[in-house]
Amino acid sequence: xxxxxxxxxxxxxxxxxxxxxxxxxxxxxxxxxxxxxxxxxxxxxxxxxxxxxxxxxxxxxxxxxxxxxxxxxxxxxxxxxxxxxxxxxxxxxxxxxxxxxxxxxxxxxxxxxxxxxxxxxxxxxxxxxxxxxxxxxxxxxxxxxxxxxxxxxxxxxxxxxxxxxxxxxxxxxx
Numbered sequence: 001x002x003x004x005x006x007x008x009x010x011x012x013x014x015x016x017x018x019x020x021x022x023x024x025x026x027x028x029x030x031x032x033x034x035x036x037x038x039x040x041x042x043x044x045x046x047x048x049x050x051x052x053x054x055x056x057x058x059x060x061x062x063x064x065x066x067x068x069x070x071x072x073x074x075x076x077x078x079x080x081x082x083x084x085x086x087x088x089x090x091x092x093x094x095x096x097x098x099x100x101x102x103x104x105x106x107x108x109x110x111x112x113x114x115x116x117x118x119x120x121x122x123x124x125x126x127x128x129x130x131x132x133x134x135x136x137x138x139x140x141x142x143x144x145x146x147x148x149x150x151x152x153x154x155x156x157x158x159x160x161x162x163x164x165x166x167x168x169x170x171x172x173x174x
Contacts, residue, residue, distance in 0.1 A: 001096055003048075004127040005109040005116045006040055007143060011132060014140035015113060020052060028133055030163045035131060044068065044108040048095050053111035054078065069102065071095045073115055092119045113145035120171070121149050128153065128169040131161075150174050 008025055009015055016022045032038075047065055049057075051074040057064070063083040071087045072078055073095065080086045089095045092115070099107055109116055109125065119125035130143065153169040160166075 001100060001104065002106045002126050003096070003109055003119060003124055004040075004044070004106065004129055005119070005125055005144075006129040007111065007116075008131040008133055009143045010135050010137040010140075012136045012138065013143050014137040015111065015143055016141040017137060018140050020056060020141065022056075024135060024137065025133065028135065028163065030133070030161075034162045035164075036159075036161070036166060040108075040129070041065075044106045046070065046099050046102070046104045046107045047110050048073065048089075048092075048107055048115070049110040050074070050112045050115040051076070051078075053115075057081070069099075069104070071098070073118070092122045092124050096124055113142045116144045117146040120144065120147055120151055120173075123149075123173040125171055127156075128167075128171055130167045130169075132165045132167055134164060 007015055046068055047070040049072055051072060054072045058081055063081045067085055069085045069087055071089045073089055073091060075090055087098060089098060109119060116125065152172040152174055154172055156168040156170050158165060158167055
């Protein structure tokens with residue numbers, strides 16, 4: 001199964017401010033049409049996210065991921081959003097097992113940094129796609145947090161878009 005962590009990051013490696021705020025992305029003035037998001041989203045048939053990311057989407061008010069099944073790695077109860085095909089898993093391995101049972105081929109790890117670290121430690125993350133934005137945050141939530149394993153990133157491509165760079169890697173676990 002292909003599992004891609006598709007994420008926007010500051011140049012210094014943060015996906016959000018310490019409080020989870022990602023409004024800095026809006027301040028950059030980069031339109032969604034320029035990011036390649038639509039093509040990427042069309043390539044995935046399921047999503048996985050951490051509890052904080054789910055809560056952020058929940059607070060946003062509407063489910064933006066169509067009818068694709070979505071797993072939230074958490075041990076606590078969740079309020080289900082209208083339109084969300086919510087699956088609940090306690091850990092990355094459960095997500096992969098359930099996604100395989102459903103016949104899914106490509107999962108998007110939506111966020112966040114701790115969950116990405118867990119997927120890497122379990123050797124389940126296969127691809128990394130970083131939209132590196134022209135901003136330095138100085139602190140916040142890291143792209144990948146809590147990582148104790150070494151991994152090798154095999155470059156798959158770099159594209160310089162209007163206002164940012166898109167970095168693509170295949171992950172080789174060592």
